[in-house]
Amino acid sequence: MTSKIPFSPLEYIKPTADQLMEQSQSFLDLMKKRRTVREFSDEPVPEEVIRNCIEAAGTAPSGAHMQPWHFVVVRDPEIKRQIRQAAENEERINYEMRYSDEMKKDIEKLETNFEKPFLEHVPVLIAVFKESYRIENHIRRKNYYVNESVGIATGLLITALHYSGLVTLPHTPSPMRFLNEILKRPGNESPTVLLPVGYPAENTQVPDLQRKPLGQIMTVF
Ligand SMILES: Cc1cc2nc3c(=O)[nH]c(=O)nc-3n(C[C@H](O)[C@H](O)[C@H](O)COP(=O)(O)O)c2cc1C
Numbered sequence: 472m473t474s475k476i477p478f479s480p481l482e483y484i485k486p487t488a489d490q491l492m493e494q495s496q497s498f499l500d501l502m503k504k505r506r507t508v509r510e511f512s513d514e515p516v517p518e519e520v521i522r523n524c525i526e527a528a529g530t531a532p533s534g535a536h537m538q539p540w541h542f543v544v545v546r547d548p549e550i551k552r553q554i555r556q557a558a559e560n561e562e563r564i565n566y567e568m569r570y571s572d573e574m575k576k577d578i579e580k581l582e583t584n585f586e587k588p589f590l591e592h593v594p595v596l597i598a599v600f601k602e603s604y605r606i607e608n609h610i611r612r613k614n615y616y617v618n619e620s621v622g623i624a625t626g627l628l629i630t631a632l633h634y635s636g637l638v639t640l641p642h643t644p645s646p647m648r649f650l651n652e653i654l655k656r657p658g659n660e661s662p663t664v665l666l667p668v669g670y671p672a673e674n675t676q677v678p679d680l681q682r683k684p685l686g687q688i689m690t691v692f
Pocket of ligand 1: 505506507508509581583640641642643644664680
């Protein structure tokens with residue numbers, strides 16, 4: 472049995488030098504406005520927009536094209552309530568016992584605590600799962616660079632949501648194994664991040680964080 476597939480011509484239109492500059496600049500301007508939001512309005516968001524953003528996330532490159540991700544969309548109020556309860560249970564222990572003094576100091580500026588009311592009131596939750604390995608014909612098969620691949624897909628999802636005009640928060644109420652149980656995902660999948668998605672609440676404030684300047688994050692030879 473061969474695993475070869477046919478090749479076809481790349482769909483690509485070379486931009487002019489001006490377009491190249493303009494597109495990179497306008498994308499940078501857009502991304503500079505992306506912020507993590509922790510207060511959401513309960514206004515519903517169109518299902519089609521969420522579907523488009525997840526389909527965009529699914530265009531991510533992945534090790535050996537294994538696409539080791541799964542996105543669970545939650546709108547059901549009862550399931551959101553269960554997730555909030557389980558997440559707050561874990562977060563209470565995190566803040567009281569698991570977080571080191573160093574971590575507590577590092578997140579102090581964000582003014583967060585164990586309470587996560589947005590998990591219940593936000594219109595949509597997206598739980599991102601990584602497929603640590605896959606099962607084919609009852610045989611366990613390897614996936615490659617799973618963390619990197621799912622991280623890239625999650626980045627695309629956050630970017631697509633932002634580009635569409637919605638806001639989100641990459642939330643990690645670890646350990647998150649409770650999400651497998653509530654969302655009925657199989658044992659070869661692990662949750663990596665929980666994204667509440669919606670519009671920001673009115674008058675939402677965000678911390679005045681500074682991003683590292685280019686000179687600090689880039690080295691050129
Ligand atoms: C992997 C990851 C996990 C995060 N987990 C949490 C979290 O559990 N709770 C939270 O309030 N913010 C969380 N954040 C959000 C960060 O605090 C936020 O991205 C950072 O403060 C920078 O702010 P900005 O996204 O507005 O640029 C997480 C971000 C990432 C990338």
